[in-house]
Amino acid sequence: MKHGKMFASILLVLLVGVAPLLAQGQAELEYPTKGIEVLVGYSAGGATDIAARLVAPFMEKELGKPVTVINKPGAGGEIAHSATAIAKPDGYTLGYIHAPATISITLNRKASYALQDFVIIGNVVYHENLIVVPPTSRFKTIQDVLTYAKENPGKLTIGNSGAYADDHLASLALQNTAGVKFEDTMFQGTAPSLVALLGGHIDLVMCNVADIVDKVKQKQLVVLATLGSERNALFPDSPTMKELGYNVMMGNYTTLAAPANTPAPIVKLLQDTLQKVTASEEYVAKATEMGLPIKYFTAQETTEIYKQQEQRLKELWITLGLPTQ
Amino acid sequence: MTFRKDRLLSAVVAAISILLFLPTLKFPKSASYYPQGILILLVLLCIPLWVKAKKEETVTIELVLKNFLTTRNLLYVIGSIILLISLMDVIGLYIELPLFVGFIMYRLGFRKRLPLFAISLGLTFLVYLLFGVMLKVQIPMGLLQM
Amino acid sequence: MQAFLQGLQLTTTFPALFAIFIGSIGGIIIGALPGLSSTLGVALLVPFTFGLEPATAMGLLAGMYCSSIYGGSITAILINTPGTGAAAATVLDGYPMTKNGQAGKALYTAIISSFIGGMFGTFALLFIAPLLSRVALKFGPPETFMLSVFGLTIIASVSSKNLTKGIMAGLFGLLLSTVGFDSVTAYPRYAFGNIHLYEGIALVVALVGFFSIPEALTLVKSKQKKMNIDIDLKKNSDDNRLTGKEILRLIPTFLRGSVIGTLIGIIPGVGTPVACFLAYNEEKRFSKHPHLFGTGIIEGVAAPETANNAVEGGSFVPLLTLGIPGSSQTAVYLGALLILGIKPGPELFSTQAPIAYSIILGLFIANIMMLFLGLGGVRYFVKIIKMPNAVMIPVILTFSIIGAYAINASIFDVGLMFFLGLIGYVMRLNSIPIAPTVLALILGPIGEDAFQQTVSITHGQVWMIFSRPICIVLLVITVLSVFFSLRKNRIVE
Numbered sequence: 001m002k003h004g005k006m007f008a009s010i011l012l013v014l015l016v017g018v019a020p021l022l023a024q025g026q027a028e029l030e031y032p033t034k035g036i037e038v039l040v041g042y043s044a045g046g047a048t049d050i051a052a053r054l055v056a057p058f059m060e061k062e063l064g065k066p067v068t069v070i071n072k073p074g075a076g077g078e079i080a081h082s083a084t085a086i087a088k089p090d091g092y093t094l095g096y097i098h099a100p101a102t103i104s105i106t107l108n109r110k111a112s113y114a115l116q117d118f119v120i121i122g123n124v125v126y127h128e129n130l131i132v133v134p135p136t137s138r139f140k141t142i143q144d145v146l147t148y149a150k151e152n153p154g155k156l157t158i159g160n161s162g163a164y165a166d167d168h169l170a171s172l173a174l175q176n177t178a179g180v181k182f183e184d185t186m187f188q189g190t191a192p193s194l195v196a197l198l199g200g201h202i203d204l205v206m207c208n209v210a211d212i213v214d215k216v217k218q219k220q221l222v223v224l225a226t227l228g229s230e231r232n233a234l235f236p237d238s239p240t241m242k243e244l245g246y247n248v249m250m251g252n253y254t255t256l257a258a259p260a261n262t263p264a265p266i267v268k269l270l271q272d273t274l275q276k277v278t279a280s281e282e283y284v285a286k287a288t289e290m291g292l293p294i295k296y297f298t299a300q301e302t303t304e305i306y307k308q309q310e311q312r313l314k315e316l317w318i319t320l321g322l323p324t325q
Numbered sequence: 326m327t328f329r330k331d332r333l334l335s336a337v338v339a340a341i342s343i344l345l346f347l348p349t350l351k352f353p354k355s356a357s358y359y360p361q362g363i364l365i366l367l368v369l370l371c372i373p374l375w376v377k378a379k380k381e382e383t384v385t386i387e388l389v390l391k392n393f394l395t396t397r398n399l400l401y402v403i404g405s406i407i408l409l410i411s412l413m414d415v416i417g418l419y420i421e422l423p424l425f426v427g428f429i430m431y432r433l434g435f436r437k438r439l440p441l442f443a444i445s446l447g448l449t450f451l452v453y454l455l456f457g458v459m460l461k462v463q464i465p466m467g468l469l470q471m
Numbered sequence: 472m473q474a475f476l477q478g479l480q481l482t483t484t485f486p487a488l489f490a491i492f493i494g495s496i497g498g499i500i501i502g503a504l505p506g507l508s509s510t511l512g513v514a515l516l517v518p519f520t521f522g523l524e525p526a527t528a529m530g531l532l533a534g535m536y537c538s539s540i541y542g543g544s545i546t547a548i549l550i551n552t553p554g555t556g557a558a559a560a561t562v563l564d565g566y567p568m569t570k571n572g573q574a575g576k577a578l579y580t581a582i583i584s585s586f587i588g589g590m591f592g593t594f595a596l597l598f599i600a601p602l603l604s605r606v607a608l609k610f611g612p613p614e615t616f617m618l619s620v621f622g623l624t625i626i627a628s629v630s631s632k633n634l635t636k637g638i639m640a641g642l643f644g645l646l647l648s649t650v651g652f653d654s655v656t657a658y659p660r661y662a663f664g665n666i667h668l669y670e671g672i673a674l675v676v677a678l679v680g681f682f683s684i685p686e687a688l689t690l691v692k693s694k695q696k697k698m699n700i701d702i703d704l705k706k707n708s709d710d711n712r713l714t715g716k717e718i719l720r721l722i723p724t725f726l727r728g729s730v731i732g733t734l735i736g737i738i739p740g741v742g743t744p745v746a747c748f749l750a751y752n753e754e755k756r757f758s759k760h761p762h763l764f765g766t767g768i769i770e771g772v773a774a775p776e777t778a779n780n781a782v783e784g785g786s787f788v789p790l791l792t793l794g795i796p797g798s799s800q801t802a803v804y805l806g807a808l809l810i811l812g813i814k815p816g817p818e819l820f821s822t823q824a825p826i827a828y829s830i831i832l833g834l835f836i837a838n839i840m841m842l843f844l845g846l847g848g849v850r851y852f853v854k855i856i857k858m859p860n861a862v863m864i865p866v867i868l869t870f871s872i873i874g875a876y877a878i879n880a881s882i883f884d885v886g887l888m889f890f891l892g893l894i895g896y897v898m899r900l901n902s903i904p905i906a907p908t909v910l911a912l913i914l915g916p917i918g919e920d921a922f923q924q925t926v927s928i929t930h931g932q933v934w935m936i937f938s939r940p941i942c943i944v945l946l947v948i949t950v951l952s953v954f955f956s957l958r959k960n961r962i963v964e
Binding site for chain 3: 330331334338345348349352353355356359360363364366367370371373374377392396398399402403406407409410413414418422425426429430433434435444448452456459460462463464465
């Protein structure tokens with residue numbers, strides 16, 4: 001009996017000693033205990049906002065706490081990026097970043113954040129850049145365009161959605177790789193550039209898939225080529241620049257991220273949650289219904305993509321002597 | 326010292342225009358021509374403004390200051406607005422608004438107690454409904470942050 | 472024809488009509504409140520359209536769109552503070568009319584003009600949309616640039632008496648419009664390192680700052696208890712209504728305003744404020760007594776109010792025929808349409824004709840609803856003047872502050888708005904007109920962007936634009952406009 005009692009007390013001491021250690025392991029996963037805010041750098045109704053608002057309710061269901069989308073537009077997304085970067089790294093503030101936009105801002109000017117200030121959770125949306133013309137254009141294939149451009153450098157006007165926007169950068173990258181010179185015409189958004197194209201005031205427009213899906217369906221526009229790694233199912237007849245021998249792939253990535261020092265277990269939880277959410281049938285169905293070009297990449301894949309993009313953009317910046325202020 | 330009103334205006338505008346010219350020197354060339362052109366035109370227009378300045382309309386520095394400072398109400402209003410904006414993040418708009426509205430109403434002569442409270446709180450509630458609930462705008466919560 | 476009738480059926484269901492009614496009431500309120508724009512109003516209603524039938528959803532938005540453009544004139548007339556950018560020109564004669572005791576007449580003028588303009592624009596949409604869309608496409612960057620140049624010459628006519636000060640005000644507006652990223656190099660001009668200024672000064676922030684704050688501050692300084700204007704609507708005075716004779720007199724005005732509004736509406740990217748100033752200017756030019764403009768005459772209210780509602784119908788032309796929004800409100804509409812599964816574009820009238828017609832009919836009915844609400848509401852709107860200043864001032868200030876904040880959820884914008892407001896107040900004290908500044912702030916970016924695009928398209932040889940017919944026409948109009956207004960100024964002086 002005496003031994004029994006001693007056993008019991010040793011056991012008790014061990015339990016009491018070990019329990020806190022076990023509890024600590026539990027406490028780290030005591031997340032989330034309150035609502036999570038996700039910052040979006042553009043106003044309500046824009047492409048990123050729509051994507052964010054699609055993902056949020058699914059994440060909310062998985063995590064069990066409210067996930068709220070907060071719009072912080074301004075400075076081409078910089079305000080939201082900056083806010084995300086300096087937010088308390090406790091997992092309750094997340095934000096959406098983009099390639100190339102988030103990267104190009106840091107190259108174009110003295111940004112108030114750096115790419116290292118973020119840890120990536122996963123990629124949500126991806127759509128490649130592509131070149132469109134009206135069906136009445138004298139250019140029937142992209143080869144026509146390139147041939148003409150080689151003989152008439154700087155004569156072809158190609159519209160984009162803004163200086164150093166993803167499509168402008170795509171145009172610059174294409175010109176660089178293909179060895180041609182276009183005249184880039186800047187517009188405030190893709191819509192005005194398409195109006196100018198349809199009115200015959202410019203020759204080409206570089207934009208994204210989502211911008212013109214409907215118009216291609218309605219035969220208002222023709223996609224001459226895409227800058228993806230493979231042909232887009234929506235435009236089966238449009239070649240990729242890659243298959244034509246020009247190794248240039250540009251597109252727009254919308255990625256969920258957290259401030260860099262967010263604790264690893266929390267980041268892992270978020271990454272796994274996002275992976276689960278984006279694989280769910282309901283999510284995919286809803287996205288397809290809305291016409292959203294979803295494309296999930298894991299955190300590792302996305303981090304790698306961003307590294308490559310940063311490298312390529314840095315090279316582009318130096319090669320073309322783009323302004324760095 | 327007495328100045329003709331328009332001449333004071335002309336001098337101030339010319340001075341500010343010249344000051345604003347300095348930042349444009351850092352702009353990239355193509356971006357700088359437009360603002361520079363505007364500023365040059367502004368300075369040029371100060372000349373006819375100076376010349377055509379009416380003799381009858383004169384001001385002195387004392388008059389300008391007196392104009393602004395004598396109307397205490399004006400200072401109260403401007404001061405409250407500045408205070409409200411600076412403390413918006415700290416205190417939160419929903420607390421600031423009833424105080425702001427009530428204070429200004431009182432200072433402008435509205436002394437009926439009950440309507441004063443009613444309108445201050447009512448207006449804040451209206452703002453909450455319209456902007457907080459319906460438009461889902463993220464109003465600064467300040468102290469009310471949950 | 473059958474599709475038209477089907478569309479009619481869809482729109483005249485009880486839910487659709489009720490939606491139009493709700494949208495219209497909301498529209499008048501949002502339009503009237505300074506700080507809330509009609510774009511915000513339409514955006515506000517979009518979430519409510521989920522789950523509604525397309526015709527009902529469109530009715531809701533149509534009611535909001537139409538009535539909010541009208542609503543801005545109510546506060547513009549009564550308290551010199553336009554509720555929306557569309558009413559910026561209405562203050563020029565609207566508020567003087569109130570000061571002359573003719574608030575009732577001004578309000579009736581506004582609602583009737585808005586109705587006629589709206590109907591004209593919608594008729595144009597219904598019957599000549601394809602033709603108009605072809606005209607819209609012909610407007611490339613060079614044409615838009617010339618149009619902005621012409622628009623800027625309007626500054627001369629809204630400068631009231633002092634042309635020099637007016638032009639300086641305009642230049643100030645142009646300078647403000649350069650703040651932010653430049654379109655070619657994305658360099659943040661005049662941002663002084665503050666990222667909140669990178670995207671420039673938002674129009675609503677400037678509008679509220681330049682109109683509401685100076686008005687509020689002026690009222691504070693005046694120490695008046697309330698507006699000493701006796702508006703007794705029971706009196707059968709002509710000051711309280713618009714007589715039949717006056718309506719007849721306004722017919723040419725209605726016509727001019729409608730055409731201008733519709734045309735401006737079809738050009739993507741230009742918008743209601745430009746239309747209303749342009750209409751005001753043209754009205755003044757064609758008038759036999761131009762010097763009366765600014766003192767409070769009905770033409771001065773009718774012209775802008777007709778034009779800004781006509782823009783509605785016009786702005787639907789590029790939206791429905793090309794799938795490209797012609798104004799910021801229609802951009803929000805586009806989002807709503809896509810969510811509802813309606814695909815605007817050339818095939819809209821062949822594949823989804825009944826819906827297309829129901830959208831247009833929705834606009835018609837919304838206009839009629841607005842007319843009734845507006846006419847019935849005048850006697851209530853006028854009561855706003857009776858509000859003691861001690862209450863009105865904080866109300867104006869509150870909505871100004873919230874309105875400025877709501878655009879970008881930015882406290883900086885509120886501070887900016889107030890800063891501009893102080894400048895506006897100083898401008899008022901120095902008799903510098905504010906309208907040119909607002910006009911230039913709107914046209915500046917349109918003009919500069921178009922110019923840069925023109926330089927790009929012509930590869931630096933800008934003079935080439937004068938081989939384009941529309942540019943030549945616009946050049947001639949601009950030159951004539953400047954010539955005639957200088958001449959008239961000299962005669963009057």
